[in-house]
Amino acid sequence: MSSEGANHDELDFEFLGNVSGEPYLVQTNVYVNGTGNREQRHTLWFDPTSDFHTYSFLWNPHILMFLVDGIPIRVFVNKEECGTLYPKNQGMRIYGSLWNADDWATQGGRLKTNWSHAPFISTFQSFEIDACELSPETEDIVVKCSMVGQFWWTKPAMNGLNKHKSHQLKWVRAKHLVYDYCMDTVRFTEPPRECLV
Template identity: 75%
Template sequence: MAQHCPLTSLMSLAMLLNAAFCANFSDFFQPLWAPDHIATEGDHINLSLDTVSGNVWFSYNLDDFYLYLFGKASMQIKLVEGDSAGTVTAFYMSSEGPNRDELDFEYLGNVSGEPYLVQTNVYVNGSGNREQRHSLWFDPTLDFHTYSLFWNRRYIVFLVNGIPIRVFANKEENGGIYPKSQAMSIRGSMWNADDWATQGGRVKTNWSHSPFVATFRSFEIDACELSPETDDVEAECAVSRHFWWDKPSVRELNRHQSHQLKWVRRKHMVYDYCKDVARFTELPRECIN
């Protein structure tokens, strides 16, 4: 079991032979840009957005990326309070380059009193446009909530407080595409996206409320850690090594999780690209059962 740290709880499969350990945020994450908009406050990391800049951080030490293929990554986040229209806060995994793979949680701000929407997306070989959007059954600005990405060869699960809100299944046998050959770093960011984020861009960012601040804490990862120099990442994290995410018990959602997913889809899904026949003259292959 991973050890919980005041700020950061880290454990990768490469560390299983050693004890889980605690460390400072700066030991595992570095700003990619705008370090002056990323502040450590006790056991919290505050990301701020104003008219000058947003920000991005990613898993990186003084020498190289921390990269992962398959496993689970979680972060507790408290989102921007009040009028957050136009802003996007994100927790995601991504590889490098134009043909990147990427798994996204994007939190779309709204005017005061209106709910946040959580947008999830999957990029494979640089191709995205696989969005789903959900409302939440709580106010994500009042307290911290846990957002998790689970990923193996069979499916990707997006979870909120341990409840699955989306499953992206591997349907390569039906002609679909699936991210499984590019190791990804862990990232967080905050930026202005008032051209699309709130009511399709109709509501713009009110900069009189800036700086907008979102707070991250309690990062956890249990995944296959790789070096950027690894040539065959799939072989390095092969099923034959019997990682926990390849065990029969997690090859599909259990009955309780399946019921939770159905409840979320029925009560909280507001958009599914697989249902958008106006957008796609031919639905993506992974949308076909």
């Protein structure tokens, strides 16, 4: 999902290429006001090329959750009171694409795309959007889309993880998390602010 312009907000699910036999990695990223570098990478508990799976976001003014088949793999909490940025002021569109990122995505750019395997195909099914719809005539996005209780995702029960979802997230982090920008001391000599609070 992405808004437009240099100061865009963006939420990403990205499947990174692999060497045959190695697990596929799914990378998530959060951009706020044009700044990203908030990546996490996970292996999955299944082969994502063998069948369809559900990849979704739960995004409200309090929490941004990345889910795979309803299981949270990442949570990005709104910590604006601590001075961190949170994507909530821009409407976004949903995009799907195939993108050659072999300058960085495939083992840090060491492996290049094998174009003899083309054409590359991405297929979607059961595509659903349950969101606050904006149009050019719509009033301020913050007022329109964050009214508590107006939508199922703004009800107080959706402001965090319940016990079951919290256990699922802990399992995913323990078994499948392979990279977290908050732990990357090479890229960040000081952890980003949202990693500290």
